[in-house]
Amino acid sequence: MYKILEARSVGLNIKQFVIEAPRIARKHKPGQFIILRLHNKGERIPLTIKSSDAKAGTVTIVVQAIGKTTSLLNCLEAGDFVLDIVGPLGHPSEIEKYGTVVILAGSVGTAMALPTAIALKQAGNHVIFIEGARSTEMVVFEDEVRQASNETYMMTDDGSYGEQGLVTKKLDDLIAAGRKIDFILAVGPVPMMRAVASITAPLGIKTMVSLNSIMVDGTGMCGGCRVLLGDKSKFACVDGPEFDASQVNFEVLMQRNAMYREKECAALKNFKQNMKAELADLREELAAQETQLCLK
C-alpha cells in the first residue's frame, strides 16, 4: 500500500501526485518509470516519474486521464492509497556534456523530460526546452521548465498560449537559424517523436526518444513492450525506455499501442457511467486492505 501525500490538478485532466514509496525514491534517476496497480482487479500501467525525494521517501508522478485506470487514479486525493507501485524501472537517461541540447516534450511528456533536463543543465549543457500542448489548459510546469532550461519555448497547437505550432516547427526554426545542436531528447505522443526523428536523422543529430509501449511486468519477463529498432527487437522496459530515434520503427510502435484500443474505449465508457460507484468501491477495498495491514 502506497499513500498519496499530495494530489493536485496541474492541467486539463492532468494531475500530479506525491506518493510515499521510499525504495523507489532512493533509487530513482532521471528517465526511469514506475508500474502501478490501483486495486486487486486493476491492470498494471507504466507511469512517468517526475521527481523524487530520497530523504522524504516520496516520488512525484504525473498522470493524464486517458483510459479507465488513469481516469480512476485521477479521482484520488491526498490521504488515499494505491495498492501497488514498483520501480524505478528502465535505464536512466544518459547524462553527458553534449554542448547544446534540445528537449522537446509534449504536454504530459514534460514531466518525464523535466528531471533529465535538470540533470543535463547541471552537467553543463545549454538546454533548450520546447514544450508543446494542444492548448493553454494543457500547458504544464512552465515555471519548472524555465528553471530547468537556458532557453524556453512554449508552443500550442491552437496558439492559445506561447507560439502557435507544433514543437517540431520550433525545432525547424532553430535548425534554419543555424543553431548548432549536439543532442536531442523527445518525449511525447508517438507522431511527435516520429516527426522529430524524421527531421534529425538526415542531419545526423543524436536523438533519443522515450517510448511508451504497452507493458505488463516491466522487468523483461513478458516481452509485450517489444519495439523494433532497425531489424532488431528490443524490450522498452529493460533495454529502454530511451532509444536512438533514428533506429525506431514508429509505425510498428503505433500499431502495437493500438492493440487493445477497442477494449480500452469500452472500459473507459463503462467507467464514466459508473464513476462514483467505482471510486467508492476502490476506496472501500483499499481501506479494508489498509486496516488489515495495520492489524498485522
Add this chain to the structure above:
Amino acid sequence: MSEINTLPRSAMNVLPLKERMKILRRHMPELDPKVRSRNFEEVNLGLQTDDALTESSRCIECAKPGCVIDCPVGVDIKQMVALIRAGDFLGAAAKLREDNSLPAITGRVCPQENQCEGGCIVGKKGSPVAIGNLERFVADYERLSGQLGLPPNAPSTGKSVAIVGSGPAGLSAAGDLIQKGHRVRVFEALHELGGVLIYGIPEFRLPKSIVKGEVNNLRRMGVEFETNVVVGKSVTIDELMHEEHYDAVFVATGAGLPVFLGVPGEHLNGVYSANEFLTRINLMRAYNTEEYDEPVYDCRDRNVIVVGGGNTAMDAVRTARRLGARTATLVYRRSDAEMPARAEEVKHAREEGVEFCMLTAPVAFLGDEKGWLTGARCVRMELSEPDESGRRRPVEIPGSGFNLPTDVAIIGVGTTANPLIQSTTPDLATNKRNYIVADNETMRTSKPGVFAGGDIVTGGATVILAMGAGRKAAKSIHEYLTSGEWETAVPIS
C-alpha cells in the same frame, strides 16, 4: 527393509509381491474434457481415500528404491507410501515435508514419468505406482485436515537471509532457512507471491489457492515477504548486504526474458510470448474481463497457434482452448517423441481438443494492412541426426511451405537470462549466456555471501529442480552462516 520396520507390524503389507503386481494402477479422476475445455477449474480431482490405499499397496518396497534415487530432492517415497498404506496420512505428509516443503505443488506439476515413477520397478512390467497422485493425496489431506505438521524453528541465530524471488526455488529455501533459526525475507518483483507458480502455471493445473496456502504456511513459520521489489532496480544485492545488513543473499529470480523466433512479422498485433499471454491470464486474470481490467486478445472463435513443445507451450495452448478458441493448435518443429512437455499434459490437451501440428515450424507471420495477424507461413520438417541436446535435429523439407490461418500466435520456445541483477552486481560471475554461475552442490557464486539457484543458473527447467536448488542453497547458506567460511568455488570472470 529397516525403515519399513518402524511401522507397526499390523500395518505391514501382507500381500505377496506377485499379488501386488496384479493390482491395476488407480486412475486419477478428471473433469470431463468437454466441460473443462470451457472453464479454468482444476482438471485432476484427486484420488479418493480407497483408491489411495489401493494404489499404495501396489508398492513392492524395493531394497534399492528407484523412486527415491530418481527424485531430484530425494523424498523418502518408499516410507511415505508405506505410511499411506498403513492409513497414517498425516504421518505420510510429515515424511514428505522432511524433504519437500511444497508437496501439494509438486504432486501436481512434477514430470513424474521422468523422475520417481520413471524409476519405479513396478513400472518395468506394468504401470508404475502413481507416486505423484499419492503425493498430492497426502498433501491435500493434510491441508484439508487443518492439522498441518509445520516443523518447529530452531532458536534464533541472529543471522538474516534475503531471498530474491518467491518462485519454487525461493520458497523452498525460505522454508528450510526459517527452520534453522535465521531471519528470512523474500523479495518479489511482482505484486503477488509465487513466481512462475502464479504467473506461469494456469489455474486448471495448479490452483492459486494451493500456492497461497503454501505461502501462508511459510508466513506462519515466520518468513517475511515484500512484494514490488525488483532487486537490481529497487535495490541492489550490495545494498541488501551492506545497507540492509543481510548476512547472505539467495538469488532465485527464475528464467527471465522470452525468446522469440526472429522471423518476419513477429511484431504484428496478435503475436504474444507465452510468458505474456500466460501472465495476462494467470497473474492478471484476463480470462475474466468482466471483473478484471487487464486486457488480452479475445480468442473466442479465433484460430490460435502456440509454437513450442514444452510445458509452457502446453499451458498456453490449453489456456487458449479454454478462452473459446475455434482451433487451438500446437505447432512443434520436432515430433511427439521429442516433446519435453509432461505426458499427462499432452494427454489432457488431446482430450480437450487441442490439435497437434508436429514437424512444422513457422517461418513468417502474415498480417493485414492494419498490422493484425492473419496467418503463419509454415514449413514441414523432417528429423535428421541427433544434435548436442541428444534430440534429432529438425531440417526443413524444401518446397513444403503452407499458410496456417492464425489470429493469435503464442511463442513458447524458451527464455534467456534476465539481466537485471547481473548488470548491477559487477562481481557476480556469469556464463556466456549471462546465467549466473553457481557451484552445483553449494550454490555459491563468485560473490561471497551470495548464492544462486533455479532457472537463473540452469536456464528454463522444472519446478522440482528449482526446489531442489533452493534446498541445496538453504543447506549451504546455513553452513556458511554457522561457520563463516567462504571458499570461492567459482572464478570471477
